[in-house]
Amino acid sequence: MRAVAVRRGESGPQLVDVPKPDPESGEALVRTLRVGIDGTDHEVIEGTHGGFPDGSDYQILGHEAVGVVADPNGTRFEAGDLVVPTVRRPAGEPNDYFARGEPDVAPDGTYLERGIVGAHGYMAEFFTSPAEFLVPVPDEFSETGFLVEPVSNSEKAIEYADASRSPFEWQPKSALVLGNGPLGLLTLAMLVNRDDFERTYCLGRRDRPDPTIDIIEELGATYVDSRETSVSEVANVHEPMDFVYEATGYAPHSFETIRALAPNGVAALLGIPGDHMFEIDGGDLHRELVLQNKALLGSVNSNVRHFEAAKESLAAFPDWFTEKLVTGVYPPENAEKAFETGDGVIKTVVEFDTL
Numbered sequence: 001m002r003a004v005a006v007r008r009g010e011s012g013p014q015l016v017d018v019p020k021p022d023p024e025s026g027e028a029l030v031r032t033l034r035v036g037i038d039g040t041d042h043e044v045i046e047g048t049h050g051g052f053p054d055g056s057d058y059q060i061l062g063h064e065a066v067g068v069v070a071d072p073n074g075t076r077f078e079a080g081d082l083v084v085p086t087v088r089r090p091a092g093e094p095n096d097y098f099a100r101g102e103p104d105v106a107p108d109g110t111y112l113e114r115g116i117v118g119a120h121g122y123m124a125e126f127f128t129s130p131a132e133f134l135v136p137v138p139d140e141f142s143e144t145g146f147l148v149e150p151v152s153n154s155e156k157a158i159e160y161a162d163a164s165r166s167p168f169e170w171q172p173k174s175a176l177v178l179g180n181g182p183l184g185l186l187t188l189a190m191l192v193n194r195d196d197f198e199r200t201y202c203l204g205r206r207d208r209p210d211p212t213i214d215i216i217e218e219l220g221a222t223y224v225d226s227r228e229t230s231v232s233e234v235a236n237v238h239e240p241m242d243f244v245y246e247a248t249g250y251a252p253h254s255f256e257t258i259r260a261l262a263p264n265g266v267a268a269l270l271g272i273p274g275d276h277m278f279e280i281d282g283g284d285l286h287r288e289l290v291l292q293n294k295a296l297l298g299s300v301n302s303n304v305r306h307f308e309a310a311k312e313s314l315a316a317f318p319d320w321f322t323e324k325l326v327t328g329v330y331p332p333e334n335a336e337k338a339f340e341t342g343d344g345v346i347k348t349v350v351e352f353d354t355l
């Protein structure tokens, strides 16, 4: 079958011919429809994140997928069911985190990640998965369902942020998303749909005209250019933010965010930066966090509960939003094109089949 993979020693995606997988007991065979691409895939290709499956000289890419059950193989599914797979799998014997359905908080080394850490991804005509890691989705998700995975990461981060403010009467009104990449824009669309956030902002560093700024404004949010207004200045120039969601991966933002927050505010950090040395006034920021009851939290990956929540968020997005967000749909033969980046590119997908 056709698959898009990176080979050891190479740093570009390529179409490969690999054996069609056979489902083991407890696994279903899924016919892939679409697989989304994000920054993590680029890091996997460059070799800066994740790693090859043991004993394999190639890794099939992709961790954001939607597909159709082709062979339920005795699992709870029926042939034709539309499903979205989760990403983490046990490395060896499943530990308690997997048993509780919370692999997203499992320690490093106890899990693999499909398409990222030590396991093949979904960018192939077929993939297999244990049934418990397949989330059923409605048929109208056949084109957009690959967005359930990235949205689920934000569901988790927002759940954690809300939980951190749950001991008191928190009434957030303002929210700022740092980053106008796909994760930032998806999260902005989620926050705009909430009843509580009356004012939303999204920070980038692009000149107009730009398709991401168009999306930000069409969602009803305010675009903040970090070259004009730094994160530290946002509270003065606009307003103090009850919630900040960091998706730039620019490490200084995680600390400057403390200044952007309103008293009792919370920030969720999602970006995954490389090593980055810089100077900050740690005393000032430490004092601010403590004296204003502010919270900073990190969040990675997600579990089935967050995938379920993401289905609702995705269903609530306006059609124009997903249409503008997805800037390219490519067949596997054109995968190289799907991995190209540029100012006009927001989110691309590789399409193997349609429903």
Ligand code: NDP
Residues within 6 Å of the ligand: 038, 039, 040, 153, 178, 179, 180, 181, 182, 183, 184, 203, 204, 205, 206, 226, 227, 247, 248, 249, 250, 269, 270, 271, 272, 273, 299, 300, 301
């Ligand atoms: P992108 O790299 O596509 O988006 C980052 C965006 O931030 C870009 O649009 C970039 O602008 C903007 N940006 C970067 N630095 C600045 C700055 N100094 N000022 C203003 N804007 C800036 O990544 P994604 O949207 O896919 O993901 C966001 C981050 O989240 C990444 O670090 C990724 O690794 C991480 N991630 C984390 C997950 C988790 O579970 N924790 C899950 C998925 C992703 P421009 O394009 O103009 O350069």
Ligand code: ZN
Residues within 6 Å of the ligand: 038, 040, 063, 150
């Ligand atoms: Zn991802």
